[in-house]
Amino acid sequence: MNEDDSIPLIGQVVRIMQGREAGQYAIIIEAVDDRYVMLADGEKRKYDRPKKKNLQHIECMGYISPEVQNSLLETGRVTNGKIRFAIAKFVNEVVTDLKKGDQHDGERRCN
Numbered sequence: 001m002n003e004d005d006s007i008p009l010i011g012q013v014v015r016i017m018q019g020r021e022a023g024q025y026a027i028i029i030e031a032v033d034d035r036y037v038m039l040a041d042g043e044k045r046k047y048d049r050p051k052k053k054n055l056q057h058i059e060c061m062g063y064i065s066p067e068v069q070n071s072l073l074e075t076g077r078v079t080n081g082k083i084r085f086a087i088a089k090f091v092n093e094v095v096t097d098l099k100k101g102d103q104h105d106g107e108r109r110c111n
Helices: 066-075 080-099
Strands: 012-016 025-031 036-040 051-054 058-064
Touching (some): 012 036, 012 080, 025 066, 025 080, 058 080, 066 080
Antiparallel strands (some): 012 025, 012 058, 025 036, 036 051
16 A cells, blocks of 8 residues: 555544544544545544544544554454554654654645
């Protein structure tokens, strides 16, 4: 797979920019078409009731969870615990580093 930041990928962590859940992180579990994706966070938005979100309303982070991606590609399902773990891992590693002042160029809108 080609890692182009403008193309949202299954298992990619995104930050929600618009709506009630603005500022929260979620994971892409399905690409509906070239304009919409389905998001889940494992807590409020579980795998079996994902949120349909416009790509213009999310910001793709430069991190793809290999555990979530492999699970979705192999079995077509992923556990909510695995989604929560992947988001927590991303927040603990990348977001904490950003707050310390490190530069990170993997944040772009998904278009």
